[in-house]
Amino acid sequence: MxxxxxxxxxxAAMVASAAFAQESPMPPEIxxxxxxxxxxxxxxNTAALYxxxxxxxxxxxxxxxxxxxxxxxxxxxxDVFTPETAGSxxxxxxxxxxxxxxxxxxRGPGSPFYDNIMLWAVKNGFVGINMTYxxxxxxxxxxxxxxxxxxxxxxxxxxxxxxxxxxxxxLMGHSAGASHVATYASHPEFWGSKGSGLAGAIxxxxxxxxxxxxxxxxxxxxxxxxPALYAERSSVNGLLKTKTPLMIAAAELDPPRFVEQLNLxxxxxxxxxxxxxxxxxxxxxxxxxxxxxxxxxxxxxxxxILDFVKTGK
Numbered sequence: 001m002x003x004x005x006x007x008x009x010x011x012a013a014m015v016a017s018a019a020f021a022q023e024s025p026m027p028p029e030i031x032x033x034x035x036x037x038x039x040x041x042x043x044x045n046t047a048a049l050y051x052x053x054x055x056x057x058x059x060x061x062x063x064x065x066x067x068x069x070x071x072x073x074x075x076x077x078x079d080v081f082t083p084e085t086a087g088s089x090x091x092x093x094x095x096x097x098x099x100x101x102x103x104x105x106x107r108g109p110g111s112p113f114y115d116n117i118m119l120w121a122v123k124n125g126f127v128g129i130n131m132t133y134x135x136x137x138x139x140x141x142x143x144x145x146x147x148x149x150x151x152x153x154x155x156x157x158x159x160x161x162x163x164x165x166x167x168x169x170x171l172m173g174h175s176a177g178a179s180h181v182a183t184y185a186s187h188p189e190f191w192g193s194k195g196s197g198l199a200g201a202i203x204x205x206x207x208x209x210x211x212x213x214x215x216x217x218x219x220x221x222x223x224x225x226x227p228a229l230y231a232e233r234s235s236v237n238g239l240l241k242t243k244t245p246l247m248i249a250a251a252e253l254d255p256p257r258f259v260e261q262l263n264l265x266x267x268x269x270x271x272x273x274x275x276x277x278x279x280x281x282x283x284x285x286x287x288x289x290x291x292x293x294x295x296x297x298x299x300x301x302x303x304x305i306l307d308f309v310k311t312g313k
Contacts, residue, residue, distance in 0.1 A: 024298075025297050026298050030050075030289070033045075033049055034046070034285070035253070037253075039286070040286070040287075042286070043288050046289050049289070049292070050112075050289070051111075051112060059115075061085075062122050064081055064115075064118075065080040067079070068154075070150055075133055076133070076134075077106070077132055078129055078130060078132070079118065079128075079130040079131075081118035081127070081128035082122065088163050090125055090127045090165060091125065091168040091170060092126060092127045092164040092166070093170050094169065094170070094171050095114055095118070095130050095173075096171070096174070096177035097132065097174060098174045098175025098177045098205075100175070101135065101218040101222035101223075102136050102137065102217065104176070105132050106130040113291070113292055114291065116292070116294050116296075117291065117294045119295050124306060126170075127159055127164035129151070129155055133151075136221035137221040137222075140221065141222055141224060142183070142233075144180040144222070146190065147180075148171070149184060152198070153192060156169065168199045169199055170199055170200045171198050171200075172204065173201075173203060173204065173206060174205060175205050175206065175258075176206070176218065177206070181202075182239060183235050185198065185235070185238070185239060185242050186237070186239045186241075187235070195243075196244050199245070200244065200246070201244050202246075202249075203247065203249070204249050204301070205251060205254055205258045205262075206261065207257070207258075207261055208235045209261065209264055211234065213227075213230060239265065240268060240269060245277070247277065249279065251282045252283050253285060253289075255287065266279040278313060280304060282301055
């Protein structure tokens with residue numbers, strides 16, 4: 001007896017998924033767990049899948065400066081990762097963490113995250129800068145964008161002494177951090193007199209268009225509850241005009257909103273004078289695994305970053 005079409009479709013999807021899993025750099029046990037978790041944001045359980053796969057301090061061959069002040073606020077702190085062997089002219093990767101606009105930090109006590117991104121950066125020729133910033137509701141819009149601006153300014157002025165090239169600064173944000181990076185890249189009022197100071201911006205699972213934003217606690221705490229302000233505070237329109245090269249990504253298992261935002265920005269850019277940019281949906285990954293996996297054998301996101309830096313697009 002012939003199987004109904006829906007059943008055939010399910011079987012075909014399972015076969016395709018199994019074939020892909022055989023070629024994937026993601027360990028199958030992690031892939032299974034992420035599927036079990038589903039399209040949710042689950043830092044503790046996702047971190048547990050990756051913590052044993054990450055390096056522990058002290059980091060061989062890498063110098064770390066912790067809690068360097070880049071501004072006057074208590075949370076205006078950054079960590080600087082450089083190779084122990086002196087050098088010069090390295091591109092710079094600044095990472096801006098997420099946390100739903102109301103939480104998060106550049107590093108948790110005893111956690112390998114987000115040192116893992118910095119270690120990957122140094123191993124791949126960068127100076128790594130891991131920053132934190134003021135949080136809502138105590139510090140609403142535009143505090144985080146101002147902090148990103150201050151951090152870029154600090155890096156521009158100080159990174160050459162640490163072997164970095166201030167003309168090649170790449171700003172990478174994840175989740176709320178991607179939203180803050182997008183705000184900086186799209187709003188010239190946060191730049192200095194010489195422009196954004198960026199060689200590129202890397203946006204991973206961020207929010208770019210606040211129109212129709214549901215009243216979630218985190219975004220509302222930062223952007224406010226007045227929809228009349230959302231067009232001005234969104235980044236999508238400014239990103240269509242920016243000269244800064246862009247790379248945008250989201251995860252296959254992201255909550256739907258983040259995939260929708262990826263597609264909205266991607267399509268808007270392609271239809272604009274700016275033109276299409278590097279954009280992709282990261283297979284198998286979730287909202288947190290896409291960054292917790294950096295500096296492991298799964299290099300799908302970081303391969304894209306390296307090619308973006310190499311090609312400028």
